[in-house]
Amino acid sequence: MAFSHAERSAAATLQGQAFPARPARVPDLIHDDAQALNVAKRLADEFSIDAALRDRERRLPWVELDAFVSSGLWGLTVPRAYGGAGVSNGALAEVVATISAADGSLGQIPQNHYYALEVLRVGGTHAQRRFFYERVLAGERFGNALAEIGRKDFKRRTRLTRAAGDWYIDGQKFYCTGALYAHWIPTLVVADEDGQDVTYLVFVPRAAQGVSVTDDWDGFGQRVTGSGSVEFKRVPVQPEWVVPFQTSFERPTTIGPFAQIIHAAIDLGQARGAFAAMVPFIRERSRPWIDAKVAHAAADPLTIAQVGELAVQIRAAEALVRRAARAVDAAQADPTERSVAEASIAVAEARALTTTASLDAGSRLFELAGTAATLDGLGLDRFWRNARTHTLHDPVRWKYHAVGNFYLNDKLPPRHGAL
The missing domain is CATH 1.10.540.10 (Acyl-CoA dehydrogenase/oxidase, N-terminal domain)
Known part of the structure; x- marks a missing residue:
């Protein structure tokens, strides 16, 4: 089509x-x-x-x-x-x-x-x-309003208030990927429960009174994800739109590893896309280095070796994503402390390698294809820009920490949306 x-x-x-x-x-x-x-x-x-x-x-x-x-x-x-x-x-x-x-x-x-x-x-x-x-x-889309910026802590300040039988939300969010395109905006809020803040996910209609979505995402990558700002000014919501969130992390569930395997898949795709753009460019447009003494770039032995190395890296990343997916399947079927932890670690391993593969593929595209690949009209820089932007979602260094702590000290990873 x-x-x-x-x-x-x-x-x-x-x-x-x-x-x-x-x-x-x-x-x-x-x-x-x-x-x-x-x-x-x-x-x-x-x-x-x-x-x-x-x-x-x-x-x-x-x-x-x-x-x-x-x-x-x-x-x-x-x-x-x-x-x-x-x-x-x-x-x-x-x-x-x-x-x-x-x-x-x-x-x-x-x-x-x-x-x-x-x-x-x-x-x-x-x-x-x-x-x-x-x-x-029926075809309706969900976006998100999860993250907040402007402070160094991770406390959420968007609040769900219950007053005189009415429920409403006030607050501001950023990095709201998909909210611009959504019919519903699932929103993380805190509500006072007997003097304690408890977190919920509220499905807010995009067209609700008091919801304002601003298309102000100006990152150099992932440019059309609609990852801008959402503001809620006394937005009325119904109790049946409010779903427990905090309690879902007080027991072993797959919310975290499920979220993360999708991020790994995004990075894997970025790596594949860069590799797929690089190979024909080298074959058809790149020049071999003079010391290679060959007629075509695709015959340059050092280029061949690096393409092979990158291909192996991507194949390994694919294998880890498939392995992690099986672990998440198993944990969804039988969510125990151990099964969810094993799924989280398997996904962390996949994310570590997909991060490296996506960044490496986006960079080597230019190293191996040559200066001609940098021409602005080709848009080949989008692969690296997109990968660099998306892989900052949560730091890969903490993936390695979680993996190492699991194998070395049998320490189960924390349960939250970033593992």
Whole structure:
């Protein structure tokens, strides 16, 4: 499916729209892992066509997102008992990696959508799961308003207040990936419970009175993720939109490793995308170094060796992501202290290597392809910029610490969204 000129022209008019349009149609239903992977490959082919242009002009991907959702891929993790595909984490990771190889921003946008679905699966009531899963299967998108900036601590100051029978939210958030495109904005809040702050995730309608989303993300990478600011001014919410969050980390659950394996998949896709752009460039456009005494860059023995080294690194990263996905599957099926810890460590190992692979691939693209690869019109720098930006999500040095502490001291990793 190619996007028509009319669709792309219409997308340009959506750049400043107040709210995402309601889904034009009910998304397709994905039935199994194999179908999910096939659909992702088809979409990736389409998304790759204008990826550099979207990055260069910061063209927000409204049309591409509608196609992404309509394909059924945003409903992948809705359990089968609720009418969804309930795919394996391996399939989900491969879908995210496939889309990210084509366009890193499009690969990241649904990360918090899937995250919110996992929070619902773990901590929501049957009625909450049924309601929000139905919304997703109908084509509605979740964004996020989780992080806050401006202070050195990690305390959340966005509050849920209950007064005179009314519930409302006040606060400010940043790094709100996907909120710009969302129909619902899952928001982390604190509420006073007998003098103690307790954390909840509240599903706030994007169109609710008092919600303001600002497209002020100006990072040099992941430029069209919509990762800007959200402000809540006495936003009314319903009790049935409030899902326990803190309590889901007071027992062993897979919220943390599930979130992290999607991040690993994004980085894996970035590495694949850079590698896929590098190889034909070397074959077709690069010049060999004079001392190689060969006619073509692809015959340069040092270039060959470095391409081989990078290929092995990416293959190893893929293997660790697949292994980690199996561990998360097992922990979801039987969440114990040990199974969740083992899943978290397996995912931390994958994230450590996907971080290295994505940055290395983005850098070596230029080292091996040569100066011609730096021409601005090619947009090849987006791979490194996207990887460098996304891999800062949480520090890889702490992944190595968690892994080392586990194997050396049998210390289980902390339970939170970053492990």
